Amino acid sequence: MGTIVLKDVQKRFGDVTIIPNANLAIKNGEFVVFVGPSGCGKSTLLRLIAGLEDVSGGEIIIDGSDAAQLPPAKRGLSMVFQSYALYPHMSVRNNIAFGLKMAGMPKPEIEAKVAKAAQTLNLTDYLDRKPRQLSGGQRQRVAIGRAIVRQPKAFLFDEPLSNLDAALRVQMRLEIMQLHQTLGATMIYVTHDQVEAMTMADRIVVLNKGNVEQVGSPLELYNNPDSLFVAGFIGSPKMNFVSGEVAGQYQAQTIGVRPEHIALSSQSGAWEGTIALAEHLGADTFLHIDTKVGGRLTVRAAGEYDQGPGAKIWLTPEKNRIHRFDQNGRAIKNAA
Amino acid sequence: MATQQTRLLGKLAVAPSVIVLFLWMIVPLALTIWFSLLRYNLLDPGNESFVWFLNYEYFLTDPAFFAALGNSLKLVFAVLAISIIGGTLLALLLDQAIVGRNIVRLMVIAPFFVMPTVSALVWKNMFMHPVSGLFAWLMKSVGLEPVDWFAQYPLTAVIIMVAWQWLPFATLILLTAIQSLDEEQKEAAEMDGTPPLSYFYYIVLPHLARPITVVILIETIFLLNVFAEIYVTGTGGPAGNLPYLVYFQGLLNFDVGGASAGGIVAVVLANIVAFFLIRMIGRNLEG
Ligand SMILES: Nc1ncnc2c1ncn2[C@@H]1O[C@H](COP(=O)(O)OP(=O)(O)OP(=O)(O)O)[C@@H](O)[C@H]1O
Numbered sequence: 282m283g284t285i286v287l288k289d290v291q292k293r294f295g296d297v298t299i300i301p302n303a304n305l306a307i308k309n310g311e312f313v314v315f316v317g318p319s320g321c322g323k324s325t326l327l328r329l330i331a332g333l334e335d336v337s338g339g340e341i342i343i344d345g346s347d348a349a350q351l352p353p354a355k356r357g358l359s360m361v362f363q364s365y366a367l368y369p370h371m372s373v374r375n376n377i378a379f380g381l382k383m384a385g386m387p388k389p390e391i392e393a394k395v396a397k398a399a400q401t402l403n404l405t406d407y408l409d410r411k412p413r414q415l416s417g418g419q420r421q422r423v424a425i426g427r428a429i430v431r432q433p434k435a436f437l438f439d440e441p442l443s444n445l446d447a448a449l450r451v452q453m454r455l456e457i458m459q460l461h462q463t464l465g466a467t468m469i470y471v472t473h474d475q476v477e478a479m480t481m482a483d484r485i486v487v488l489n490k491g492n493v494e495q496v497g498s499p500l501e502l503y504n505n506p507d508s509l510f511v512a513g514f515i516g517s518p519k520m521n522f523v524s525g526e527v528a529g530q531y532q533a534q535t536i537g538v539r540p541e542h543i544a545l546s547s548q549s550g551a552w553e554g555t556i557a558l559a560e561h562l563g564a565d566t567f568l569h570i571d572t573k574v575g576g577r578l579t580v581r582a583a584g585e586y587d588q589g590p591g592a593k594i595w596l597t598p599e600k601n602r603i604h605r606f607d608q609n610g611r612a613i614k615n616a617a
Numbered sequence: 618m619a620t621q622q623t624r625l626l627g628k629l630a631v632a633p634s635v636i637v638l639f640l641w642m643i644v645p646l647a648l649t650i651w652f653s654l655l656r657y658n659l660l661d662p663g664n665e666s667f668v669w670f671l672n673y674e675y676f677l678t679d680p681a682f683f684a685a686l687g688n689s690l691k692l693v694f695a696v697l698a699i700s701i702i703g704g705t706l707l708a709l710l711l712d713q714a715i716v717g718r719n720i721v722r723l724m725v726i727a728p729f730f731v732m733p734t735v736s737a738l739v740w741k742n743m744f745m746h747p748v749s750g751l752f753a754w755l756m757k758s759v760g761l762e763p764v765d766w767f768a769q770y771p772l773t774a775v776i777i778m779v780a781w782q783w784l785p786f787a788t789l790i791l792l793t794a795i796q797s798l799d800e801e802q803k804e805a806a807e808m809d810g811t812p813p814l815s816y817f818y819y820i821v822l823p824h825l826a827r828p829i830t831v832v833i834l835i836e837t838i839f840l841l842n843v844f845a846e847i848y849v850t851g852t853g854g855p856a857g858n859l860p861y862l863v864y865f866q867g868l869l870n871f872d873v874g875g876a877s878a879g880g881i882v883a884v885v886l887a888n889i890v891a892f893f894l895i896r897m898i899g900r901n902l903e904g
């Protein structure tokens with residue numbers, strides 16, 4: 282079991298309110314990703330759930346009972362830290378076994394569990410090494426191993442992959458997703474990475490200055506953002522925003538169109554512009570286009586786009602892919 | 618070519634200082650060795666004669682030598698034990714958020730800056746004096762017989778004074794080490810539900826292994842040389858260590874040959890200690 286419910290959770294450091302009022306319900310076995318700009322309180326919220334920080338108010342209900350006043354070890358959660366936080370002078374085996382040893386589990390049982398975890402994580406050959414004799418990816422696996430042997434109700438990850446290089450990150454991402462399927466455990470995962478958030482999450486929680494801005498599946502957030510903030514945060518490259526006269530035509534303060542939802546033509550279209558920059562990624566080309574209607578817009582063109590900087594070009598947004606926002610930045614539903 | 622030339626130039630450039638340092642070391646050492654092979658008494662000048670290893674024979678068979686060696690070792694081990702155990706406890710305490718932490722830290726460090734002679738005088742006259750000392754007053758005020766430290770427990774008294782001087786050093790080094798313990802590691806231990814004693818034993822102590830070896834090395838070098846505290850308190854008879862014995866031979870018995878032999882013995886002993894220490898530290902610093 283592993284349901285976690287946050288009820289009116291607040292956190293202040295001195296006079297500074299970091300989390301004004303957070304409400305969230307996480308179902309058993311769900312993979313939830315926290316995203317948001319730097320400093321918005323993702324780590325703080327995760328640490329509140331872990332018990333590494335005390336709440337200033339509210340309840341953290343784990344499996345039906347309030348755990349807000351329990352010490353971290355009593356909450357039955359495991360955390361994987363960004364810097365791995367392995368014990369440097371202990372072997373991999375002892376690192377993984379340490380939590381069980383502290384819990385007073387008998388030796389043979391510990392050994393069996395460590396062996397099983399090592400097998401799951403491909404660490405069997407490294408059990409007698411010290412952490413500093415391992416690569417970054419292997420260290421991260423040890424940190425995960427340390428988390429899984431305790432059979433926690435839920436796993437908490439705070440940017441676990443941000444110290445790894447790009448290729449390893451992709452691999453570890455898949456391994457964590459695989460692990461989630463195998464264990465079926467609840468996981469809460471903090472990340473900066475758009476791709477991690479979109480691909481791993483059952484549900485994404487977007488945080489903005491400590492407030493839960495929107496919660497939903499990755500595609501819900503992508504297709505129906507509730508606010509300008511979410512629209513701008515989810516998706517890469519960022520959604521284009523245009524306000525003023527053009528937005529008025531759509532009865533909105535601001536309209537937003539994603540770079541992948543604009544068609545290009547060298548002869549005719551809705552908006553006229555000039556290519557300022559072109560980024561060639563191979564599979565796609567990102568064009569940065571100066572337009573009269575809304576300044577510089579980003580457009581994704583499939584494949585290698587043959588026009589370079591300086592070329593005149595027309596843009597046409599896909600009609601049913603235009604997002605409309607009112608003056609408070611809230612989405613206006615039933616897009617025109 | 619260029620690199621060979623620069624290498625030669627480099628050697629030439631450092632040569633003068635290396636030569637000076639070498640002479641600085643070798644001349645006194647050679648002279649001491651030379652004196653140690655002579656019958657050389659200041660009361661009988663002009664009658665020096667070459668006696669081979671007779672001085673060593675006398676020095677090493679003198680009961681005072683074994684007493685001094687024993688005192689040297691007892692002093693070193695006792696002060697090391699006090700300063701490392703006490704230093705660890707103090708460092709753990711100072712790492713906590715106690716009130717007036719900065720002032721307390723400053724006070725704890727202070728004894729290290731007091732000259733050994735001054736500290737010995739202060740201890741002798743203000744604390745351990747059997748009539749006017751603070752300890753005597755405390756004993757008397759609870760109705761007990763005051764202890765005459767330097768007569769009854771001379772070595773213990775010296776150990777207390779020296780430990781008082783070296784405890785701050787160990788505390789300072791160990792405190793910095795404790796503060797460099799990774800914050801996330803502490804939190805990981807918290808998540809693992811580690812009770813305080815286990816936390817100290819499994820996480821803090823291994824982290825302190827290196828700084829403790831460094832403290833042992835540095836303190837041992839200085840503790841083998843303790844002299845001022847013994848000289849100033851006049852405990853050289855019962856509590857004299859090797860340096861004191863060498864002083865006694867040379868300047869109280871006027872036996873320069875015997876003192877030189879004692880000096881060389883002390884050098885050899887110090888090198889044996891250094892050999893083991895360096896090996897131990899080498900292992901610890903690798904780990
Ligand atoms: N111990 C603390 N004392 C005071 N302020 C703190 C403390 N810890 C965090 N904060 C503040 O709380 C805010 C949120 O911090 P938090 O670490 O949760 O951000 P984050 O969303 O994880 O950011 P990042 O993506 O950069 O990791 C920041 O403004 C930070 O300065």
Ligand SMILES: [Mg+2]
Binds near residue numbers: 323324
């Ligand atoms: Mg963070």
